Amino acid sequence: MAQTFRKQEGETWKEAMLRYARPYRMERDVLGTFTRLVKDGLSEAEAAWDALYEWDLLGFENNE
Numbered sequence: 001m002a003q004t005f006r007k008q009e010g011e012t013w014k015e016a017m018l019r020y021a022r023p024y025r026m027e028r029d030v031l032g033t034f035t036r037l038v039k040d041g042l043s044e045a046e047a048a049w050d051a052l053y054e055w056d057l058l059g060f061e062n063n064e
Helices: 013-024 027-039 044-054
Strands: 002-004 059-061
Touching: 013 027, 013 044, 027 044
Parallel strands: none
Antiparallel strands: 002 059
């Protein structure tokens, strides 16, 4: 199993990240981490992945 993070067509990485966080009501926490990481120089895609990872909100996909 691999951890996954997918954005929908027309969605920004930030919007996708917030969609993953919304069911857990963790948008503010994830957004704070995302903002810090972007300020530190990460791309929005990397920052979104890392923020979700930090808060244990990535999905799982079976690669078999």
